[in-house]
Amino acid sequence: MAKGDGSITEVRRGVWRVCVSFGTDPVTGKRIKVQRNVHGTKAEARKERDRIRREHENGLSVDADKMTFGEFADTWHSARVDAGEVVRTRLEREGTLISTLSSYIGTVRLRDLTPQTVESLYASIKRDKTAERGSCSGTTLHMYHALLKQILRKAVNYDLILRNPCDRVKAPKADEPERRSLTVDEGARLLECIEEAERAAYAWMAEKEARQTEWGNLFGRSSLLGLNTISYVMAARIGLATGMRRGEVFGLCWGSVDLNQPCIKVRQSLTSYGEVKAPKSKAGVRTVAIDATTAAHLRQWKERQAVELLKLGIKQDGCTPVCCSAVGGYCELHRFTRWWVGFRKQHGFDDLKFHELRHTQATQLLANGVDVKTVQNRMGHSTASLTLNQYAHAIPENDEKAAQLVGNLFAKRADETPIIKVKTA
Numbered sequence: 001m002a003k004g005d006g007s008i009t010e011v012r013r014g015v016w017r018v019c020v021s022f023g024t025d026p027v028t029g030k031r032i033k034v035q036r037n038v039h040g041t042k043a044e045a046r047k048e049r050d051r052i053r054r055e056h057e058n059g060l061s062v063d064a065d066k067m068t069f070g071e072f073a074d075t076w077h078s079a080r081v082d083a084g085e086v087v088r089t090r091l092e093r094e095g096t097l098i099s100t101l102s103s104y105i106g107t108v109r110l111r112d113l114t115p116q117t118v119e120s121l122y123a124s125i126k127r128d129k130t131a132e133r134g135s136c137s138g139t140t141l142h143m144y145h146a147l148l149k150q151i152l153r154k155a156v157n158y159d160l161i162l163r164n165p166c167d168r169v170k171a172p173k174a175d176e177p178e179r180r181s182l183t184v185d186e187g188a189r190l191l192e193c194i195e196e197a198e199r200a201a202y203a204w205m206a207e208k209e210a211r212q213t214e215w216g217n218l219f220g221r222s223s224l225l226g227l228n229t230i231s232y233v234m235a236a237r238i239g240l241a242t243g244m245r246r247g248e249v250f251g252l253c254w255g256s257v258d259l260n261q262p263c264i265k266v267r268q269s270l271t272s273y274g275e276v277k278a279p280k281s282k283a284g285v286r287t288v289a290i291d292a293t294t295a296a297h298l299r300q301w302k303e304r305q306a307v308e309l310l311k312l313g314i315k316q317d318g319c320t321p322v323c324c325s326a327v328g329g330y331c332e333l334h335r336f337t338r339w340w341v342g343f344r345k346q347h348g349f350d351d352l353k354f355h356e357l358r359h360t361q362a363t364q365l366l367a368n369g370v371d372v373k374t375v376q377n378r379m380g381h382s383t384a385s386l387t388l389n390q391y392a393h394a395i396p397e398n399d400e401k402a403a404q405l406v407g408n409l410f411a412k413r414a415d416e417t418p419i420i421k422v423k424t425a
Contacts, residue, residue, distance in 0.1 A: 006049040008042065016045035020052045067160055069113065069151075070106030073098045076151050088273050097147050100125065110152075110161050115168040118148065122172060141172035179391065180356050181363040186349075187240065193347040194237050198297070201230045202304070209308075219311050223326040227308055231323035231331060232339045234301055238264075238322075239354060241294040243361030243378060245269065246354050248284075250331050251276055254302060255318025262295035264288045266380065272333045284380040298322070362391035 006020035015037060022032040034052050038045040077098055080086050086094075104121050105113070122141055129136035149166035156164050182190060205226035212218055235249045244252075247269035256265040265287050268276050279285050290298075305324065306316040314320075314328045325331045337354075344352045358379070365375045376387040 006052065008045045008049060010042075011037065015039055016042060018045050018049045018052065020049060067110050068106060069108050069110055070102040072110055072155055072160065073102060073106075073151050076154055087271055087277060088275070089271060094147060097144060098151075101144065101148060110155055113152070113161070113165050115165045118165050118169045121148075122169075137175050138172050139174040142174040145169070145171050179359045179363075180352075181359040181391075182352075182356070184364065187360055187364070190347070190349065190352075191237075191240060193343075193349075194233060194240070197343065198230070198233045198237070201226065201233055205230065205308075220313065221311055224308055224312055224328075225326055227305065227324055227328065228326045228331060228335070229339075230301065230304075231321075231325070232336050232343075234297070235323045235331075235336060236340070236343070236354075236357075237294060237297060239357040240360070241290055242288045243358040244288065245358060246333065246336075247271060248279070250321070250323050250333060250336065252322045253318060254316065254320050254322055257298060257302075257322060259295050259299050259302070262290045262292065264290055270330055270333065274330060274332065276330070279380065281380075281382050283376075283382040286377055286380050288378050359391060362387065366391065 006018060009017045009019070011017050017035065017037055019033060019035045022034075024031050036048060036052070038048045077091075077094060080094070081091055101121070104124055105117065108117065122144065125144060126136045126141060129140065145166065149164065149171075152161065152164045152166055155161050208226060209218075235246075238244060238249050238252070239246070242249075242264060244264070244266060248266050251268045251270035252264065252266075253268075256267055257263075258265070266279065267285060269279055269284075270276055301322075302316075305320075309316050309320070309324075309328050312328050320328070321330050323331055325335075340354055344350060362375055362379055365378070366372070372384045372387055375391070376384045379387055379391070381387045381390075
């Protein structure tokens with residue numbers, strides 16, 4: 001039997017063993033062969049043999065015969081974890097999604113996945129999530145689709161499958177996120193609340209430190225309550241003034257703040273795990289101008305922070321976080337979130353998310369005539385279209401202005417058009 005011809009042997013009535021050999025592995029020296037049992041006629045066994053040949057000729061790995069989706073997905077995910085190139089939060093989210101996918105199709109062989117299988121998978125996830133939670137958003141299904149497609153794309157690259165079944169499935173449509181932004185009046189009121197909170201935090205710290213001085217407990221301390229509180233207030237001020245992301249605000253160090261020509265250089269971001277990383281894209285590395293008032297408050301805070309850090313035995317330098325913890329290092333983001341929830345409720349902004357300060361910045365800049373390119377640069381977006389798609393949501397005042405403009409324009413043209421009287425017989 002020549003290499004690749006294959007043999008067909010009747011095991012018992014109606015069962016045929018198909019075996020196709022493809023020589024030896026040049027690395028291991030082991031024989032490469034594919035063996036499958038076919039239940040049916042000999043003609044069906046021949047079709048299976050021919051299919052095995054075609055798969056091999058098209059470059060499909062012989063390992064594809066046994067590899068299940070669950071096995072491959074776990075291998076794919078483990079490789080991403082070991083590479084250390086993806087942030088931990090994303091890896092955890094991927095792990096959760098893969099666990100759900102594997103609960104449905106984990107035992108299915110890669111070669112058996114079809115577009116119909118994928119569509120049935122999405123329908124099952126939607127049905128079960130709806131029964132469990134009362135709903136299943138399009139965004140959730142879109143995430144499953146994107147991840148499954150990414151995993152199977154790697155399977156194609158590894159010659160485990162010939163085609164990606166997700167390519168022939170319509171991607172579930174993600175829901176349009178509701179992007180809330182503050183009005184000018186709401187933004188002004190929030191700034192007043194920040195001013196009030198800042199004065200109160202400074203006063204509280206001064207009173208507390210006065211007592212520490214009386215007790216002779218000024219230096220050599222391990223932590224200093226009040227540093228973190230003022231830092232949280234300053235984070236809110238920076239967020240409102242710049243539209244920076246939460247991680248970018250808390251990853252900011254004094255070496256990236258220029259108070260002479262007021263601007264902030266965004267160079268890194270703090271993750272929820274306390275890791276400092278570079279921005280997501282090159283566009284994320286940027287310089288954001290700040291107004292004189294914000295610069296003045298930052299200057300005051302920098303001077304005060306330097307004094308207080310000395311009590312902890314820390315000398316402030318360019319690597320010191322602008323918004324620091326009670327021990328002078330980077331803040332824990334979940335602690336700030338807890339503070340923010342309390343702050344917003346106290347001041348009547350019950351459901352305001354910190355990220356919505358970013359939406360507010362972009363929306364109000366665009367609404368007040370700032371060009372898209374400038375807004376794009378401040379936000380750190382890679383393209384201007386991304387800025388428009390994400391943040392140029394409808395503003396009632398502008399829509400009314402547009403309607404008035406069009407009405408006046410055509411009314412004026414109608415007034416200028418001479419009336420031609422036509423004589424009739």
